[in-house]
Amino acid sequence: MLSRLIYGVKCDEMAMISHFDPSVLWVYDKDKINIQKIPAKIRYLRFAGRILSGGIASGNSTYTSADKTFIYTLSGTDLEVKSICDKQQLVLKNYDKEKEPYNLKLRQKGGKEIAIVINVANSMKEYVFAFKEIAPFVAKHILEDGKDSYSKITLVSFSDYDVKDYDDVFISSEFVEDAKKLKVVNSQTKLVNYALIQAMSHFTKDNGLKKEIFLITDGNPNDMRNVEKMLHLTKNLNRNIVKNSGGSKENWVTIHTLALNKNLDALKEITLATEGNFYEPSSAYEFKKLLLRLSNNGKDVEPRKINVIIPSKAHKMYDPDNPNNPPKR
Structure with missing residues (x-):
């Protein structure tokens, strides 16, 4: 499950996308497509699975995808896309690098891959709501603040019921939409080890992206045995990553x-074993500031600039699942 992170990409292990989505346009080997003529309802392009x-x-003028499956070559307004493993290729005409159509971001340097x-x-109910409130700002910090970086x-x-991967x-x-889908369930806190492994499976060796996980949990004594295994x-894992990276911590997971x-x-x-930071916020307000x-x-965000992190007098947040019980003023 983590071989892509430890050893790198192997063509025979690549997963293929098979589900149908009306917002996805399937394009094929040797296609030459004028981007300006793609229907407005299309948001993404699917190629080579x-x-x-x-x-x-x-x-x-060449760019490599974060999962190291595609090479993009930009020549004027023509963008050639080549699948590294099976050598399929297509050309997208009238591509505008500044507008980044159809999520085709070509960036000069690597940023982060965050899980x-x-x-x-x-x-965790109170903190899940708090997370939803600040999700737009979290996403902006990671995905937008470094305009030349790819993250x-x-x-x-x-x-204890399930681990859900939003991809x-x-x-x-899109991150905000995923955050909105989070629902608290009446269960104990378990499966943290599996969730962390699932998160790491999205990381790729030697792709130039710094690898970090933000773990948000209240823990549970019943799950501590699994945590110790983790x-x-x-x-x-990090020992093998360093070994397979020639002694470098370039692919280290924090x-x-x-x-x-x-x-x-x-x-x-x-946390400390991965050289990460361990925080123990005492309230939802402090949790939001830390996240x-x-x-x-690591830079502080001023409360006056982001109203949502200013607590009410009762320190109670709006619950979207219970709109008839608003915070008291």
Whole structure:
């Protein structure tokens, strides 16, 4: 599951997209397509089994996708896309690099690939709502603030029922839509280890992106045994990553944890083992400030600029699942 992160991309292990989505245009080998004539309802292009999402500069007018499956070559307004594994190729005519149509971002340098792993057990209800409130700003910090950088976010939620993977997003509005879909469930906090592994499966070796996980959970004594297993796995994982990167920490995975309960020593060990930051916010307000700072490369966000992180007198937030019980003023 993590071979792409540890060893790199292997063509025979690539997953193919098979589901139908009316907003996706399927394009094929040797196609020459005028972008300006693509129907307005189309948001993405699917080629060689995957959604195209641009890439990072890797040579003279060439760019390599973050998952190292495509090479893009820009010649004037013609964008050639070539599948690295099966050598299929197509040409997109009248491509405008500044407008980045159909999510085709061609950026000069690598930024980050961030996975946000959030517990949606019932005990996390207040913090899930808080996360939804600041999701637009978190996305903007990661995806938009570095205009020349290529970054992506993956959202993964977990409880003792399920681990849900919302997949990679490259546009802030899509991350916000994913965050809106989060629903708390009446369950205990479990499966944190599986959720972390699922998040790491989105990372790719040697793609020029810094790899970080933001873990948001209140923990649970019933899951500590799995957390201890995850500690062992994480230490071995980063050790193997460094070994297979010639001793470099270029592909090192850092886990930052927002621990919303006390005495989560096992989670703290995992965090420190990856050289990450371990936070213990005492309120939803402090949680939002810390997460915004984390997403903003450690820089504080001024409360006066973002009204949503100013707490009400009762320190109670609006609950979209219970609109008839608004915060008291």
